[in-house]
Amino acid sequence: MAQVRYFAGARDAAGTPSEAVDAPTLGALLTDVTTRRPRLTEVLPRCSVLVGGVRTTDPAAPLGADVTVDVLPPFAGG
Template sequence: MATGIIRYWAAAKEAAGVAEESFDAVTLAELMTQITQDRESLGQIVKRSSFLVDGHPVGKRAHEEVVLGDGVTVEVLPPFAGG
């Protein structure tokens, strides 16, 4: 199991109630399950969000296939308005 930090931005930060927190998870899918378990509003935002793992975009890869290494930083980037 990997340990790391998850950072929330914009609406995800508001829904999570914190800017960042530590986690223990093997895959991005497992991490998403953990962080949304008791946070329904965060779950809705996460479904529409993009993710960076150590600064690298996850893109369209299945979250079950994104293995998290020890000391990793995951960033949750909700859709941004404007442009």
């Protein structure tokens, strides 16, 4: 099961800092979380998604059993 961690605005939209999701691919995971947490549909298009620490946009990216998926919205700062 993938451990999904949400940061900043993504955490606010998800309503939780993290959750476990059983999905074989990144696309399936994103479909699952947006179905259950519709506010994420507004935030996800602007987010970077890291699978195992590596940024990816490939919905076919396979998810291992114990992978961490980080959802990172753009950060402002200086």
